Amino acid sequence: MRILKYILLLVLLFFIGLSVFVSTQKANYDISRSKVIKTQKATVYNYVNDFKNWETFSSWIVDDKGTQLNYSNRTIGKNSFITWDGTDSDGKVTTLSFKQNDSISQKMISNGEEASITWKFKDTVGGTKVTLISLGKLDFKSKILAFFNGGIKSTVEDVYAKTLENLDKTLDFELNTFNIKVNAIVNRPGGFYLKQSITCKEKSVAKNLKIMIPKMELFFKKNNIVSTGKPFVIYNKYDKTNDIIGLSVCIPVRDSLRFSPGSDIEWANMLPFTAVKTTLTGDRSHTQKAWAKTFDFINKQKLVRNPSQQVIEIYRKGVEDEKQPSKWVTEIYVPVLPKVVPRKPTYSKPKDSTSVAKPATPLEETVNP
Incomplete structure (x- = not known):
């Protein structure tokens, strides 16, 4: 019993220490990830700018097959939005502003936490350099989860890294496969x-x-x-x-x-x-x-x-x-x-053995489909 009490005490002290440690960590994060997408800039920009395409590359949607999606009536440009309700998360992304073929600024609310997202598109050798920047703040629960997954920066970076990887694969295959x-x-x-x-x-x-x-x-x-x-x-x-x-x-x-x-x-x-x-x-x-x-x-x-x-x-x-x-x-x-x-000339049957029919006038007809 004494050993069990010591174990329980150690566990309690561990969680108290963990809580104190996590609470002292910075909740704010500033993440930036980039990837060269093997597609021309205008195509990449237009694809990202339309929320109808997000379920093909957004990692938090792709990884949760049961996610329910809803969209604004207009899914591109200022004030357009997408909402999702999945097993692991729910939220909304709204486009605040954009610069054609250059950048898109958005606000994301995920599980009650708000963050800003900026997409930047730049021509480069081999395609388009896409940079995804996010500024946000985690609550205490999210900080705990982030701690066990390698830290705040690592957790959020992994989400955006997967998103950019999905975007590259989608555009490379889906947009270039046609007949x-x-x-x-x-x-x-x-x-x-x-x-x-x-x-x-x-x-x-x-x-x-x-x-x-x-x-x-x-x-x-x-x-x-x-x-x-x-x-x-x-x-x-x-x-x-x-x-x-x-x-x-x-x-x-x-x-x-x-x-x-x-x-x-x-x-x-x-x-x-x-x-x-x-x-x-x-x-x-x-x-x-x-x-x-x-x-x-x-x-x-x-x-x-x-x-x-x-x-x-x-x-x-x-x-x-x-x-x-x-x-x-x-x-x-x-x-x-x-x-x-032209229709081939046709001949009518002679009325008697002594008369011969003249050739019919050639007709034109439309070729059937």
């Missing part, structure tokens, strides 16, 4: 749709689509409008010489709808048309390659572009359906004039 297939010449059916149109520079197309598509989907939800298909984009104007891109973000509907004058949402009707269909499986950053392959097919087949119709992109599978960009599906339709083929 382009020119399917066939098809007859694309028409239909009603709602659209919102803008004009912008080519470099702003991807950014604007990330804003406009969720905005359009939210409009449908708020107004109880039923869609009949996936979102798509019509490229009304593509002037590379003057860097002017006119586009409409669209969602198909079953019936005609009317809106008050001045609304930026319009109803329209698409007529059926013939087009070359190409399917891109992978991240949408490869759409220009898919366009190029489509135009090459058109030239080789000696097809003629239809000037009365515009190119459209249908987003069959995106971030809402599949978190891995390598599995996204985009269909591209480039309108062409119907290809015609």
Whole structure:
């Protein structure tokens, strides 16, 4: 019994000493971790800036498969946010400010503790140098856990080191794994749709689509409008010489709808048309390659572009359906004039043994899809 009392006393003294030691340690931390990501700066910045992508690289989300995520309606830019509720942690990250392709400033609250996060992006040999800086303060419980895991700095650094490692792997594989297939010449059916149109520079197309598509989907939800298909984009104007891109973000509907004058949402009707269909499986950053392959097919087949119709992109599978960009599906339709083929001359059966039918006039018909 005396030995047991001594052991209990030693254990008690150990915890008292540990508590005193931990309480005297600095709770504030200032962490900075960097890694060279083998991807161009604009791509890395845009990927990090969209909270929809965080579950693919944020270590505290990746490591907890049961984490429930929620997002702001707009997931990029100032005041956008992500919240999570997992087995080991819960919290929220909000974007406070940003400088395009340069830096992002955010506030994180994790298990009740607040910290500031700054992302910095810099061109370097081999890709982009991404630096993740965090300033924060741990409570007593977190200081205890940090003590048994190598200290405050080591604990927080490990989280951010894993995050940057995940980001590198994700961007290297997910964004660079893609497949382009020119399917066939098809007859694309028409239909009603709602659209919102803008004009912008080519470099702003991807950014604007990330804003406009969720905005359009939210409009449908708020107004109880039923869609009949996936979102798509019509490229009304593509002037590379003057860097002017006119586009409409669209969602198909079953019936005609009317809106008050001045609304930026319009109803329209698409007529059926013939087009070359190409399917891109992978991240949408490869759409220009898919366009190029489509135009090459058109030239080789000696097809003629239809000037009365515009190119459209249908987003069959995106971030809402599949978190891995390598599995996204985009269909591209480039309108062409119907290809015609002459029908072989046919002869009717003679009415009697003394008369012979004349050859029928050759007919033209549209090639079936």
